[in-house]
Amino acid sequence: MLGRIFIFIGILSLIEFYFYQALKNLVSERYHKTLLYFQIGWLILLVGTLLLIFFYRPHQWHDVFRIYLAVVAIFEFSKLFGSVFMLLDDVYRWIVFYLKHLYLLPRNKDAGNFLISRSQFLSQLAILFTALPFAGFIYGIIRGAYNFKIHQVRLSFKELPESFDGLKIVQISDLHLGSFFSTRPVQKIVEIVNAEAPDIVVFTGDLVNNIAEEALPYKEILSQLKARLGVYSILGNHDYGDYVVWSSKQEKQNNLMRLINLQRGMGWDVLLNEHRIIERNGEKIAIIGVENWGGNLHFPRYGKLDVAYEGTENVAFKILLSHDPSHWDLEVSKKYPDIQLTLSGHTHGFQFGVEYGKVKFSPVQWVYKHWAGLYKQKTKNLIAGNQQIHHNAENEQYLYVNRGAGFIGYPGRLGIWPEITVIELVFRKRS
Numbered sequence: 001m002l003g004r005i006f007i008f009i010g011i012l013s014l015i016e017f018y019f020y021q022a023l024k025n026l027v028s029e030r031y032h033k034t035l036l037y038f039q040i041g042w043l044i045l046l047v048g049t050l051l052l053i054f055f056y057r058p059h060q061w062h063d064v065f066r067i068y069l070a071v072v073a074i075f076e077f078s079k080l081f082g083s084v085f086m087l088l089d090d091v092y093r094w095i096v097f098y099l100k101h102l103y104l105l106p107r108n109k110d111a112g113n114f115l116i117s118r119s120q121f122l123s124q125l126a127i128l129f130t131a132l133p134f135a136g137f138i139y140g141i142i143r144g145a146y147n148f149k150i151h152q153v154r155l156s157f158k159e160l161p162e163s164f165d166g167l168k169i170v171q172i173s174d175l176h177l178g179s180f181f182s183t184r185p186v187q188k189i190v191e192i193v194n195a196e197a198p199d200i201v202v203f204t205g206d207l208v209n210n211i212a213e214e215a216l217p218y219k220e221i222l223s224q225l226k227a228r229l230g231v232y233s234i235l236g237n238h239d240y241g242d243y244v245v246w247s248s249k250q251e252k253q254n255n256l257m258r259l260i261n262l263q264r265g266m267g268w269d270v271l272l273n274e275h276r277i278i279e280r281n282g283e284k285i286a287i288i289g290v291e292n293w294g295g296n297l298h299f300p301r302y303g304k305l306d307v308a309y310e311g312t313e314n315v316a317f318k319i320l321l322s323h324d325p326s327h328w329d330l331e332v333s334k335k336y337p338d339i340q341l342t343l344s345g346h347t348h349g350f351q352f353g354v355e356y357g358k359v360k361f362s363p364v365q366w367v368y369k370h371w372a373g374l375y376k377q378k379t380k381n382l383i384a385g386n387q388q389i390h391h392n393a394e395n396e397q398y399l400y401v402n403r404g405a406g407f408i409g410y411p412g413r414l415g416i417w418p419e420i421t422v423i424e425l426v427f428r429k430r431s
Contacts, residue, residue: 004054005051008050009047012043012046012047012050015080016043016079018079018083018087019039019083019130020035021086021123022082022083022085022122022127023035023123025120025123026120026124046072046076049069049072052065053069057245058209058243063181066179066411067411070141070410070411070412073410074134074137074138074141075134077133077137078130078131078132078133078134079130081129081130082126082128082129082130083126084126084129085122085125085126085129086122086126089122137410137412139412139414140351140410140414141410141411141412144412144413144415145185145407145411145412145413145418146188147417148189148192148405148417148418148419149417149418150196150420150422151373151420151421151422152422152424153374153423154423154426155398155423155424155426156425156426156427156428157317157340157425157426157427157428158428158429158430159317159338160285160317160340160425160426160428161280161283161284161285161427162283162427163280163282163283164280164285164425165426165427166424166426167285167425168196168199168200168422168423168424168425169199169200169201169202169343169422169424170193170196170198170201170202170227170421170422170423171201171202171204171343171400171402171420171421172201172202172204172402172405172420172421173203173205173236173344173345173402173404173405174206174345174348174402174404174408175189175203175206175207175208175405175406176207176209176238176404176407176408177208177209177215177406178208178214179209179407179411180406183217183218183221186218186221186222189405189420190224190225193420194224194225194226196422198227198228198422199227199228199229200227200228201225201226201230201231201232202231202232202287202319202321202343203232203233203234204233204234204236204321204322204323204343204344204345204346204402205234205235205237205239205292205323205345205346206237206238206239206323206345206404206406207233207236207263208239209238209243209408210241210243210244211241211244211255212256212259212262215259215262216262219265222266223266223267225268229278230276230278231266231268232268232271232276232289232321233269233270233289233321234270234271234272234292234321234323235259235260235270235292235302235323236292236323236346237299237324237346239256240256240300240302241255241256242300270289271290271308271321272289273289273290273291273302273304273307273308274288274289274307275308275309275311276289277312277315283316284316284317285315285319286312286315286317286318286319287319287321288305288308288312288319288321289320290304290305290320290321290327291303291304293323294324294326294327295326295327295329295330296324296367296368297367299324303322303327305320305322305331305335309339317340318338318339319339319340319343320336320341320343321343322343323344323345323346324346325342325344325345325346325347325370325371325401326370327344328342328344328370328375328399329369332399333377333397337395337397338395339397340395340396340397341397341398341400341425342397342399342400343423344399344400344402345401345402345403345404346401346404347364347368347371347403347404348364348403348404348407348408348416349364349371349404349416350362350364350371350416351404351407351410351412351413351414351416352413353415353416355372360372362415362416370399370401372401372416373400373401374398374399374400375398375399375400375401376399377396377397378396378397400421402421403416403418403419404418404419405418405419
């Protein structure tokens with residue numbers, strides 16, 4: 001831990017050094033000493049904050065501290081953007097210095113003076129590209145975090161029983177209730193969901209950040225979620241309390257059971273590596289729910305799809321709830337081609353990116369191949385578990401990755417807005 005602290009302090013010191021150089025070049029020389037004292041004081045404040053983060057655990061943070069930490073982190077991250085221009089100026093000056101030293105460039109009377117003035121233009125760019133992201137991220141906190149978007153998805157399947165034609169599923173995910181500063185946004189989410197009059201509501205994990213008590217203020221509100229055929233939920237990686245130091249394994253297990261029982265008390269059907277069969281007019285579909293199964297970044301694998309799948313072999317249409325979309329990549333699409341639809345969350349779309357028309361970008365795509373929205377693939381006559389799937393035609397499999405309705409870490413969203421997904425399933429006649 002001590003090594004990581006020193007690394008962070010070194011990074012912060014470099015950012016502050018370059019930002020100081022940019023400011024120094026834009027103010028009168030008589031203010032340089034005052035500016036330097038201010039930067040040193042700010043750096044001391046940052047180091048103190050950093051130590052608090054390492055020794056004052058997130059589940060203990062007060063709302064005021066979380067807001068303070070968010071603003072400080074955004075300011076430093078924004079200064080990192082601006083400092084790039086000053087770094088480029090340094091790189092350019094070093095290159096010119098050595099080329100002149102090697103007589104590869106002509107030397108003038110000032111050639112020996114290495115400490116040449118920085119470009120006013122680059123300093124102005126540094127300040128501009130600090131201010132722009134800072135303003136954007138502040139907007140993301142004030143407005144973006146609560147800019148709920150409804151994503152409409154319509155999918156047709158030949159395997160869907162005709163009795164379920166027009167089935168409406170509303171998916172929410174990644175509420176991270178411990179991150180909200182009031183209950184109003186969660187009430188708004190519930191109102192949006194209920195206004196859709198869904199047949200089924202599914203929640204695909206990460207109800208809390210760390211501990212079950214985070215959900216207590218929201219229990220009554222989330223109990224208001226209504227669906228004709230039930231509200232189903234699964235666990236995400238944050239729901240297990242893996243990011244908290246517990247006094248014993250039993251204490252951690254008790255926390256998990258409190259969270260599960262709390263959801264059941266809200267009327268949610270928590271699927272722990274199990275399934276439910278829903279029947280209409282003698283026709284059936286299966287909802288399969290697995291615990292967290294991570295394929296990237298060493299997230300835990302509590303999920304047991306073979307256990308949850310058992311008993312659904314003869315059900316024509318299956319919907320899988322699995323928090324982490326990498327599960328679809330690494331197991332579902334390879335071993336279970338008769339699971340027609342998988343619903344996931346987890347990525348949050350990084351809470352930052354660009355979605356405009358066909359343009360879709362977020363840094364999270366460098367980690368997750370499937371990170372937001374709908375994905376499709378086709379498979380032929382493969383083995384599902386221990387069961388041979390006998391279809392002459394290709395099997396269509398879909399994955400939908402919900403962008404999440406909440407937030408964690410950065411208490412906002414910019415470009416990747418919080419999502420509520422409305423999925424309509426349509427029966428398609430076989431050709």
